[in-house]
Amino acid sequence: MEQRIVDFIAGLRAAGVRISIAESADAFRAVETLGVQDRDRFRIALRSTLIKEPQDVPTFEQLFPLYFGADAPPAMLNSADDLSPEEMRMLAEAIRQFTGRLREMLQRLLQGKPLSQEELDQLGQLVGLRQADHPALSRWMAQRMLRALGMPEVQEALQELWQLLNQMGMNRQTLERLQGLVQANMDALQEQVERFAGASIARNLADEGRPQAGPDLMHRPFRYLSDAEAEELRKQIRRLAALLRSRLALRHKRGKTGKLDAKATLRANQRFGGVPLDIRFKQRHLKPKLALICDVSTSMRHCAEFMLTLIYELQDQVGRARSFAFIADMEEISQAFAELPTQRAVEEVLTRLPPGYYNTDLGNSLATFSRRYMDAVDHRTTVIVLGDARNNYNNPRLDLLQEIKRRSRRIIWLNPEPPAMWGSGDSDMLSYLPLVDAAFEVGNLAQLTVAVDRLLSS
Amino acid sequence: MFQSIEHVKQALAEQQYIASDEIATVLFLAEKLGKPILAEGPAGVGKTELGKAWAAATRQELIRLQCYEGLDETKALYEWEYAKQMLYTQLLRDKLAEVLADARNLSEAADRLAQEEDVFFSERFLLPRPLLRAIRTETPSILLIDEIDRTDPEFEAFLLEVLSDFQVSVPELGTLRARHTPGVLLTSNNTRELSEALKRRCLYLFIDYPTVEAELRIVRLKVPDLAPKLARQAVELVHRLRSLELKKHPSISETLDWAKALVMLNANSLDRQTVENTLSVLLKHEADILRARRALETGRLTGDGGDEPPRPRPGMPYRPLN
Structure with a gap:
């Protein structure tokens, strides 16, 4: 049982749940306290000690039955138990009509013999169960295994068998009972195979382990990220946000600026007999207001995604954030973030705005922005433009950016291209550059983190 | 102390709190393992109520710490009662003069005073706030830390020491250990993500709307x-x-x-x-x-003409604070 739980924890980790050693130790203590007799309580004991995020609960519920479905295969019934010798003879004769594997299978179903571990392993090998590495594949794998077992043919053979027995004059009631019994055995067999497939896949997942995001991944340019690496970074980004958040909160706290806090000062200096030695200040939480303008064309996808995730995970450090996305035209996307968890919202926005080629038009997008969304910009707002400024030779509309700059606190430009590339080809970056207060290169996650940190701390 | 999960359920039911299997099991585990419970879920599903029912069911004192942004140690843990200290110094002035009367020089007087300073930095002048109270009570108690998600991350970090070791260090007095390990229930409304370190130390209980x-x-x-x-x-x-x-x-x-x-x-x-x-x-x-x-x-609510199945509620979003 202990090994089972260890395997289960490994499986959960493989599925992306973070579980510390202390937590797995807690799980064992909890199981020790409650025992394993009551399956439901056992499940709750494991869940409350191992799972600490609501979004991990589905993973747990999915994996749990795979590991603790049941140790013994489902019980199968032997038909010989309640047949008279005469009926047994009839049955044996009827079965003799079939040959080879088919006869074997019929006998197995009638006698209620479950598959052995070896047979299961063989079947698994036959359908390539070893290579399956996703929990969703388990049902399909089970079906393939049943087909390899010859189930469709067995079904037909069974029909023939019933007819044969009928012709041989078997009692109608006995026949019906036999049919029900074989059906139950077939269901049990199917369940056994399904469980085996599920457990094998879970084991595969656990063996595979999880690729760790090394420090080099932080420095990998966004445009060279493979899908797997992007996925890995997505997981990292929330930890990164937590890190940034506590750093920012501390900085706010320690900042010694602002007005004298008379009440706090009086209280703090009572110990000096009222002589104000220790001066306290009112915390001035100047959280920035942000307007994010993100290019979500193909070249910018990853960068925009990570930026949006980071900003919205830091929501409590930001006064108010509104975000806009553009390719050829501007669109407000704040709504999605108000309604969905950050990760889902980013996905939703990116699927809604399909990537296109050669139609990025920042000039036109800025025109829409100044027509419709200018109210998002006031003297406290920091405007962040996230884009490569590759404008397909359209009018860059510098006048509009000038207007936005006049209304805003400052404009910051984040460009994934290295400065050497700015201004080459259709890039208008050099024209925009004099109008912005600061421009950063954010070609990888490390640079993006630095940029966001600076943005929120100044 | 609860004997079994059924006992938990029954005891809570006596306090008019209907506990699901899950709630009862987690509560039982928390008592057995001596771990805090972190209860999350939408507002108003009875998280705070659970704390009250727990205390009432076990006939223990409920000590409640309501969290808010800007909550710090002096309000959560302890504070020196400066006013009382000053008052005592004033009133004891004669006695002090007596003690110091026959000192020959200033440094001897200071030494004598130093011998007496324990009088002024003792638990007598310590104003215990909820966390310290929960640790120092004579009888076991239940500590309810309500809406932990409203505090700053640094307060969360500070809570870690208290929750993992049940001890508090006061520089002037040394380390104060818990007389009894209190039962701890933290509630969170999910307005922000809590730190992993805190979650790791707790048993997690998600209370959703009931059936x-x-x-x-x-x-x-x-x-x-x-x-x-x-x-x-x-x-x-x-x-x-x-x-x-x-x-x-x-x-x-x-x-x-x-x-x-x-x-x-x-x-x-x-x-x-x-x-x-x-x-x-x-x-x-x-x-x-x-x-x-x-x-x-359109008759969708009263159930007449409602052929349309109810849409599944979207998962609990982290609502922005503003």
Whole structure:
């Protein structure tokens, strides 16, 4: 049982749940306290000690039955138990009509013999169960295994068998009972195979382990990220946000600026007999207001995604954030973030705005922005433009950016291209550059983190 | 101390708290393992109530720490009572003069004074705040840390020491250990993500809205005057409201308020007029009320002509703070 739980924890980790050693130790203590007799309580004991995020609960519920479905295969019934010798003879004769594997299978179903571990392993090998590495594949794998077992043919053979027995004059009631019994055995067999497939896949997942995001991944340019690496970074980004958040909160706290806090000062200096030695200040939480303008064309996808995730995970450090996305035209996307968890919202926005080629038009997008969304910009707002400024030779509309700059606190430009590339080809970056207060290169996650940190701390 | 999970359920039920299997199991584990519970879930599903029921069921004192932004150690842990210290110094001046009278020089006087300073930095002048109180009480207690998600991350980090070792260090006095390990319940409304370190130390309990049957039992228990048939209708309607996309879904406490309102109004059936008049008890946003009215008109809420299955409620989003 202990090994089972260890395997289960490994499986959960493989599925992306973070579980510390202390937590797995807690799980064992909890199981020790409650025992394993009551399956439901056992499940709750494991869940409350191992799972600490609501979004991990589905993973747990999915994996749990795979590991603790049941140790013994489902019980199968032997038909010989309640047949008279005469009926047994009839049955044996009827079965003799079939040959080879088919006869074997019929006998197995009638006698209620479950598959052995070896047979299961063989079947698994036959359908390539070893290579399956996703929990969703388990049902399909089970079906393939049943087909390899010859189930469709067995079904037909069974029909023939019933007819044969009928012709041989078997009692109608006995026949019906036999049919029900074989059906139950077939269901049990199917369940056994399904469980085996599920457990094998879970084991595969656990063996595979999880690729760790090394420090080099932080420095990998966004445009060279493979899908797997992007996925890995997505997981990292929330930890990164937590890190940034506590750093920012501390900085706010320690900042010694602002007005004298008379009440706090009086209280703090009572110990000096009222002589104000220790001066306290009112915390001035100047959280920035942000307007994010993100290019979500193909070249910018990853960068925009990570930026949006980071900003919205830091929501409590930001006064108010509104975000806009553009390719050829501007669109407000704040709504999605108000309604969905950050990760889902980013996905939703990116699927809604399909990537296109050669139609990025920042000039036109800025025109829409100044027509419709200018109210998002006031003297406290920091405007962040996230884009490569590759404008397909359209009018860059510098006048509009000038207007936005006049209304805003400052404009910051984040460009994934290295400065050497700015201004080459259709890039208008050099024209925009004099109008912005600061421009950063954010070609990888490390640079993006630095940029966001600076943005929120100044 | 609870003997078994059934015992937990029964003891809570005596306090008029209907606990699901999960709640009872986690509570039992928390007592056995001596670990804090972190209860998350939508507002108004009875997280705080659980703490109160727990304390009442075990006949222990409930010590409550309500969290808010800017909460710090002096308000959560302890503070020196400077005023009292000053007062004592004033009143004891004669005695002090006596002690110091025959000192030959200044440094000897200072040494003598130093010998007496324990008098001024003793627990006598320590003003215990909830956390210290929970640790130092004579009898075991239940510590309820409410809405932990509202504090700053650094306070969370500070809580870690208290929650993992149940000890507090006061520089002038040394380390104060817990006389008893208190039962700890932290609640969070999910407005922000808590740190992993804190979560790691807790047993996690997600309390969601109850099923129709469970909620009906709660209503029957707390508002026994409401006719059974009406109670069922009301609970079903609340469940349909929860399946709508609203800014704020009606919580259990609001269901109970509504049930009480229905009793007050002597309602004997849930017709449209009654529902519309009392909707403001359930829903607290103008936009939500409008949406619910529209749903009422199309008959989706009262259940007539509602062939459309209720839409699944979207998962708990982390709502932005502003």
